[in-house]
Amino acid sequence: RKEVEQDPGPFNVPEGATVAFNCTYSNSASQSFFWYRQDCRKEPKLLMSVYSSGNEDGRFTAQLNRASQYISLLIRDSKLSDSATYLCVVNPINTGTASKLTFGTGTRLQVTL
Amino acid sequence: DVKVTQSSRYLVKRTGEKVFLECVQDMDHENMFWYRQDPGLGLRLIYFSYDVKMKEKGDIPEGYSVSREKKERFSLILESASTNQTSMYLCASSLGQGKAFFGQGTRLTVV
Numbered sequence: 001r002k003e004v005e006q007d008p009g010p011f012n013v014p015e016g017a018t019v020a021f022n023c024t025y026s027n028s029a030s031q032s033f034f035w036y037r038q039d040c041r042k043e044p045k046l047l048m049s050v051y052s053s054g055n056e057d058g059r060f061t062a063q064l065n066r067a068s069q070y071i072s073l074l075i076r077d078s079k080l081s082d083s084a085t086y087l088c089v090v091n092p093i094n095t096g097t098a099s100k101l102t103f104g105t106g107t108r109l110q111v112t113l
Numbered sequence: 114d115v116k117v118t119q120s121s122r123y124l125v126k127r128t129g130e131k132v133f134l135e136c137v138q139d140m141d142h143e144n145m146f147w148y149r150q151d152p153g154l155g156l157r158l159i160y161f162s163y164d165v166k167m168k169e170k171g172d173i174p175e176g177y178s179v180s181r182e183k184k185e186r187f188s189l190i191l192e193s194a195s196t197n198q199t200s201m202y203l204c205a206s207s208l209g210q211g212k213a214f215f216g217q218g219t220r221l222t223v224v
Contacts, residue, residue: 034211043203043215044156091211100171101146101211105155
C-alpha cells in the first residue's frame with residue numbers, strides 16, 4: 001500500500017461547482033498534513049495546512065479524519081483558475097526538524113466554462 | 114518571500130556524465146530537499162539535509178549523492194548519469210513541519 005494515496009482524476013467540473021478530493025495515508029503516526037497546488041509545468045506551492053478541527057481559507061475547506069486516516073479538500077464555487085493538480089502531503093513528525101515529507105501523486109482538477 | 118533558485122531550468126547530458134544540480138535558498142532555512150517528479154509516480158524524495166554537512170537518504174537515493182557545504186546551498190550529484198534519471202528535479206527548503214518552498218525545477222534529459 002502506498003504511504004499516501006490520491007485519485008489521479010482528472011476531475012472535470014463546470015465553473016461554480018463544488019468539488020472534493022480525498023487522500024488516504026497509511027502511517028497512523030503521521031502528525032501534520034497539507035495540501036499543495038501545482039500548476040502545469042510549475043513547482044508545487046503550499047495551499048493550506050490541515051488541522052484536526054478542520055479549517056477554511058476562503059472557498060477552500062480542509063478536513064482531517066484520523067480514525068479513518070484520510071484528509072479532504074473541498075473547493076466551493078470553482079473558478080477556471082483553480083485548474084491545477086492538488087497534492088496531498090503527510091509529515092510523520094511534528095517537530096521543527098526535517099522529516100521525510102511524503103507526497104501523494106496528485107489529483108488533477110480541470111474547471112471548464 | 115522565500116526564494117529557492119535552481120541553477121538550470123533545462124539540462125541535456127550524455128549517459129555516463131557527472132551532473133551537478135545546484136539549489137540556493139535565501140531564507141536561512143535549516144532543511145533542504147531534493148525530489149524527482151515523474152508522471153504517475155509523483156514527487157519522490159532523493160535526499161534531504163537538516164543542517165550543514167548533514168544529509169539523509171530519502172526513498173530513492175541510488176545513483177545520487179548530495180553536498181551541503183553551506184547552509185544556503187544544497188547540491189545534487191549524479192555520479193554517472195543514466196537514461197532512467199531523465200526527470201524533473203525539484204529542490205525545496207523548509208523551516209520544518211511540512212511547509213516547504215520549491216525551486217522552479219530542472220528538467221534533465223539524459224541521452
